[in-house]
Amino acid sequence: xxxxxxxxxxxxxxxxxxxxxxxxxxxxxxxxxxxxxxxxxxxxxxxxxxxxxxxxxxxxxxxxxxxxxxxxxxxxxxxxxxxxxxxxxxxxxxxxxxxxxxxxxxxxxxxxxxxxxxxxxxxxxxxxxxxxxxxxxxxxxxxxxxxxxxxxxxxxxxxxxxxxxxxxxxxxxxxxxxxxxxxxxxxxxxxxxxxxxxxxxxxxxxxxxxxxxxxxxxxxxxxxxxxxxxxxxxxxxxxxxxxxxxxxxxxxxxxxxxxxxxxxxxxxxxxxxxxxxxxxxxxxxxxxxxxxxxxxxxxxxxxxxxxxxxxxxxxxxxxxxxxxxxxxxxxxxxxxxxxxxxx
Amino acid sequence: xxxxxxxxxxxxxxxxxxxxxxxxxxxxxxxxxxxxxxxxxxxxxxxxxxxxxxxxxxxxxxxxxxxxxxxxxxxxxxxxxxxxxxxxxxxxxxxxxxxxxxxxxxxxxxxxxxxxxxxxxxxxxxxxxxxxxxxxxxxxxxxxxxxxxxxxxxxxxxxxxxxxxxxxxxxxxxxxxxxxxxxxxxxxxxxxxxxxxxxxxxxxxxxxxxxxxxxxxxxxxxxxxxxxxxxxxxxxxxxxxxxxxxxxxxxxxxxxxxxxxxxxxxxxxxxxxxxxxxxxxxxxxxxxxxxxxxxxxxxxxxxxxxxxxxxxxxxxxxxxxxxxxxxxxxxxxxxx
Numbered sequence: 001x002x003x004x005x006x007x008x009x010x011x012x013x014x015x016x017x018x019x020x021x022x023x024x025x026x027x028x029x030x031x032x033x034x035x036x037x038x039x040x041x042x043x044x045x046x047x048x049x050x051x052x053x054x055x056x057x058x059x060x061x062x063x064x065x066x067x068x069x070x071x072x073x074x075x076x077x078x079x080x081x082x083x084x085x086x087x088x089x090x091x092x093x094x095x096x097x098x099x100x101x102x103x104x105x106x107x108x109x110x111x112x113x114x115x116x117x118x119x120x121x122x123x124x125x126x127x128x129x130x131x132x133x134x135x136x137x138x139x140x141x142x143x144x145x146x147x148x149x150x151x152x153x154x155x156x157x158x159x160x161x162x163x164x165x166x167x168x169x170x171x172x173x174x175x176x177x178x179x180x181x182x183x184x185x186x187x188x189x190x191x192x193x194x195x196x197x198x199x200x201x202x203x204x205x206x207x208x209x210x211x212x213x214x215x216x217x218x219x220x221x222x223x224x225x226x227x228x229x230x231x232x233x234x235x236x237x238x239x240x241x242x243x244x245x246x247x248x249x250x251x252x253x254x255x256x257x258x259x260x261x262x263x264x265x266x267x268x269x270x271x272x273x274x275x276x277x278x279x280x281x282x283x284x285x286x287x288x289x290x291x292x293x294x295x296x297x298x299x300x301x302x303x304x305x306x307x308x309x310x311x312x313x314x315x316x317x318x319x320x321x322x323x324x325x326x327x328x329x330x331x332x333x334x335x336x337x338x339x340x341x342x343x
Numbered sequence: 344x345x346x347x348x349x350x351x352x353x354x355x356x357x358x359x360x361x362x363x364x365x366x367x368x369x370x371x372x373x374x375x376x377x378x379x380x381x382x383x384x385x386x387x388x389x390x391x392x393x394x395x396x397x398x399x400x401x402x403x404x405x406x407x408x409x410x411x412x413x414x415x416x417x418x419x420x421x422x423x424x425x426x427x428x429x430x431x432x433x434x435x436x437x438x439x440x441x442x443x444x445x446x447x448x449x450x451x452x453x454x455x456x457x458x459x460x461x462x463x464x465x466x467x468x469x470x471x472x473x474x475x476x477x478x479x480x481x482x483x484x485x486x487x488x489x490x491x492x493x494x495x496x497x498x499x500x501x502x503x504x505x506x507x508x509x510x511x512x513x514x515x516x517x518x519x520x521x522x523x524x525x526x527x528x529x530x531x532x533x534x535x536x537x538x539x540x541x542x543x544x545x546x547x548x549x550x551x552x553x554x555x556x557x558x559x560x561x562x563x564x565x566x567x568x569x570x571x572x573x574x575x576x577x578x579x580x581x582x583x584x585x586x587x588x589x590x591x592x593x594x595x596x597x598x599x600x601x602x603x604x605x606x607x608x609x610x611x612x613x614x615x616x617x618x619x620x621x622x623x624x625x626x627x628x629x630x631x632x633x634x635x636x637x638x639x640x641x642x643x644x645x646x647x648x649x650x651x652x653x654x655x656x657x658x659x660x661x662x663x664x665x666x667x668x669x670x671x672x673x674x675x676x677x678x679x
Contacts, residue, residue, distance in 0.1 A: 219460065236454040340440045
């Protein structure tokens, strides 16, 4: 590892705890630092509400942001390598939308009973199941087409089309649904890391961590796939098996984040590019862990940006992520002849 | 016939399998590949060279017949075993610009490494020696994106080398290269075949280099496959029919295909040496003259050197030219 790379690792490594702490200390309600330290070390706070804000809202939200950022970025990287296309990502391939459709079905047809605010555990399990089934359905469609569609570009476009189909199904559902259902679905659609309550957090974390571990086990076939499928096959990679495992991992990670936090755009697409540009390599040995780290940092940063208006409320997450994500994608596309990993 | 046979095909049928039916491209192919030899596969476009290469490398299933690799049916190999026996270099576009030469060559060790792909000391030694043997020593830490086409091809050859496979298949490895790199790559492959006792099969359109450096040639035409040493095939007129539909003929003296031109008039060419004669014939051929062996009743050309060329017409008038340019500019008028 060169000096430069080590420096970038260190930088990103220090940013993570700083931003994590920042997320705990900064919010729409201002709480004195001394009190926050007291609460975090298990002590008593001056006000009961402060304790609730820190332990039931900010802490789970920070952990959720960290895990969501990592898992969306990992999904993006896995998809970009598998589809051999720098513009692949969970949202572009329709996996996000598939999960959304599942969520919409559950939310709208169970009426407003599963409000995002009510946080009923069984309701959330239903939403999660809907998301996973939706995401896996899109995956199944992609897998089905991948058995006889040769080019990955064609497959990418099929993914986009499936995404459109799911969106129009969602619009139709909205048309027939109750007012409360539509409202809670809309709120969910804005995206937020506050969707995971402290009692759901262990379940959420374990699912995400399983998915992230699975992605690190795929490093060897991912590196082989960089050479293209026929080269990878010649290097002893079982292409079908590898591709299925990759898509399954992506499905799990995307469904879980989408169910809890809404369809979050751009993190999955942009973070792998940031990681590649900073680290200067496509080798998944270092790129994958670095992408996870960068994803966590970016998500924490976005979450912090959401609370910027201070006491006037919170900006929806999906209003923030494109502001940082879109310029990066445009930069990458314009400079692609200068960027090594494109050539 | 002392060299060990590594791959042999008997009554092999190659082609495509789609929607339950087989479309055969070639039937009853019989061939073998030996260790320590460089074999070049030649043939016109669309005749099935790539299909044959893919079938041998097991990237495409065969339709019939048998294909035996190191005494075992190719079908019976699992992916991992096969990846240690056959290494390929393809024309596929890979997304490896962001990898260094070292990392790309290291990928070739995947058939031998464990679940996480960790490299042992021996793996690293093999990678280093492969990089050195293709002459990319000073570029080992460069990104693939920074390499020339020829250097990229060398890196992929090094990748195939570290697979430690006794058989290496290359699909048009010199297709996008300039003349110097084409010669260099073919020379490198011949050297690897000989010194490392590997069997190398490459498909190519570069007939000149194939004739110079291949130990064996495979000529694939619609009629089937002909195998042999370049010399035997040339002298037995086998190359003449390679492009039979096209307007080209094989020139045995020059070892290359030339356009078949309808000659209108004969001309006798004399020259001070072989080189002058060869280029004199070249110019006259292009201008539509048929070089003849006797000067009776026809015009003649005497080439003293590159700056003195004497033309004598049938009426014995002589004209002297100072360059081929002058000659080509006026000779058509002189004869008409």
